[in-house]
Amino acid sequence: MNAAQTSTIEGRLPQPRRGRTAVPVLAADEAVAVARDLAAELAIGSAERDADRVLPSSEIDRLSSSGLLAITVPAAHGGADLPVSVVAEVFRLLATGDPSIAQIPHSHFVYVNALRHRADPAQQEFFFGEVLAGKRFGNAQSEVGSKHVRDHATTLHPAGPGRWRLEGTKGYATGALFADWIPVLAHLGTLPDGSAGPLHVAWVERTAPGVIVIDDWNGMGQRTTASGTVRLESVEVPEDRIMGYHLTFEGPQTYGAFAQVLHAALDAGIARAAITDAAEFVTTKSRPYPDAGVERAAEDPLVVHAFGEMELAVRGAEALVAEAARAVDRADADLSAETAAHASLAVAAARAATTQASVDAGSRLFEVAGTRSALDSLNLNRHWRNARTHTLHDPAAWKVQHLGRWAVDGTLPPSHGQL
Structure with a gap:
């Protein structure tokens, strides 16, 4: 893809929303009812969006404003803290209407879950507040051409006191195109023996300098998930926007x-x-x-x-x-x-x-x-x-x-x- 093509594609990207307008905090029965109603709305244009590959920008905004993306925020931070049984039913219902739209927030929920387990109190307070304000998380996790799905080359390099510089390329970045924040899975520096440091999550704003989101997903199905590429070119990340990931699987976990x-x-x-x-x-x-x-x-x-x-x-x-x-x-x-x-x-x-x-x-x-x-x-x-x-x-x-x-x-x- 040449520079002109990249510029054209990037110009079509939906722009993130500003402000901190609160979304509804839904009880379990309310979340299921909202998901059922929204699924019926999404089903009406699902076939046409798929056929013409119309990216569902307004539909994703509707999903955000519904409060459904905030249903797993912990109660201690003002959220509904709904159980997994309700979240799964919400996903199932949304997918009956449009499975591409249902897949887009998958990583949003996964990284809200990661915040519960790996973020420090200040990070939790900030990012859970962002979710309750209607902000969306994407993902930049998998890498194309790596040895296997859990092999990562993207790295955070030291850039001065309290600062790191992020470099790498991610593929299958579902949700990144529609995101306000993109959590990036990356190695934190290098160890003395030259090997990669432990895996961490770097939280970067989608509009930050050096973050390039490319709408190049061309799968035969799930055509409007926009699961394309994220390039990270000398993206500056402050230390308080980095959280651990490497210990996630060292003990019992769900x-x-x-x-x-x-x-x-x-x-x-x-x-x-x-x-x-x-x-x-x-x-x-x-x-x-x-x-x-x-x-x-x-x-x-x-x-x-x-x-x-x-x-x-x-x-x-x-x-x-x-x-x-x-x-x-x-x-x-x-x-x-x-x-x-x-x-x-x-x-x-x-x-x-x-x-x-x-x-x-x-x-x-x-x-x-x-x-x-x-x-x-x-x-x-x-x-x-x-x-x-x-x-x-x-x-x-x-x-x-x-x-x-x-x-x-x-x-x-x-x-x-x-x-």
Whole structure:
């Protein structure tokens, strides 16, 4: 990409909002009701946004002003402090309306969670205040071309007393384009032996000098998440905007399980949306197959049976998401290596089930709806594209592997961000 292209792309980026207008602090039932209503609104233009890759700037502003992005702020800082079971249901509901919009704030919630566990009191007071004021967090975590997903080259270099200089390039930076603050995962300096220092999170404003957010995401699905690239060129970071990350996985934790159950909820929402659209099509547009001897396609016993199989799979996946979220809540209430491991196993089951259910529902939609449903103008294929793209986030097969090891000989799963 040349400089002219970069400039053009950056010019399209939504600009962060200023001021500290407070958002509503929602109770659990209110959060679910708001998410359900907002999902219905988002569903209206979801197909068109996907088809034309219209970035959902106004929709994300609507999500922010609803108060949903503040539901996990601790009560001690004025937030609702809602349990994971409610957060997962909010994600599932939003994904039934538009899974791209549901994915955009995923990292926002993950880093609010990181603040709870790794930030110092002053950092918590400031950043939780930002969330309650309606500000959004993005992410600059993964790197393209690294050895593996947990391999990072981005580094904070000393730049004088109390100051650091951030250098690196991040990919798959979902949420960064719409963010006010971008938490960046980076090594803090170098050790005496020349190896990279421990991982930390550097909090940088999206408009800070040297922060370049590039809208270059071109995935076949989740097309409007704008999960593009973030370049960090000599970004100055004060010491009080850096918090530890390297100790996160050294003891019992649900940090990874929390992040993963939200992914599972998102896939469950995609699966439910696929069935909903398939049913609407079959009951209003499909013609019956002559051999069925029925007046309506919705009365064809083979179609009904296929819907029954899809409903069974999706209900099972939804139930596993709900149970996984409750398992994380139970672990948080009584954290130990055992409770954290059981939460991770419950989430692994949910992720494996929602992966299968969402991909299958997105594909079987066409089996039950018939030839006409394949018209590109209808864009029903977005459900499969979204499911297939999002479920590649990390391999479901490894979730099954860890479940199998537990079932065979009681081996606890590893403690990291993917479980």
